[in-house]
Amino acid sequence: MQATAYTYDPESRSGQVLLDDGTPVPFDAAAFDAGGLRLLRPGQRVRIETEETEAGAGTDSGTDASAGPGADTGTDTGAGAGRRITLVTLQTF
Known part of the structure; x- marks a missing residue:
């Protein structure tokens, strides 16, 4: 998926990507390291791989990546089913 x-924080090697529908999805250092990158600049097109998370296995990101724009995710901050980024790398054409 593209x-x-x-955002990207070089100290923690984590940040966020925007899906093509505008949904922000966070990634952690493990996903960044899996892609073999050394630096990421805002605006770069990236390829990401995700996996479905089970109930209770989410991160406290406050973003439900499986919900579309404008969806009401309630007060649940990622503890339900959703997506987790497992790899971030540059998009090549």
Whole structure:
């Protein structure tokens, strides 16, 4: 799946990408390291791989990546089913 780099913190090697529908999805250092990158700049097109998370296995990101724009995710901050990014790498054409 393709996305656009939105934020990146080089100290923690984590950040967020924006899906093509504008949904921000966080990634952690493990996903960044899996892609073999050394740096990521906002605006770069990236390829991401995701996996479905089970109830209770989410991260406290506050973003339900499986919900579309404008969806009401309630007060549940990622503890339900959703997506987790497992790899971030540059998009090649």
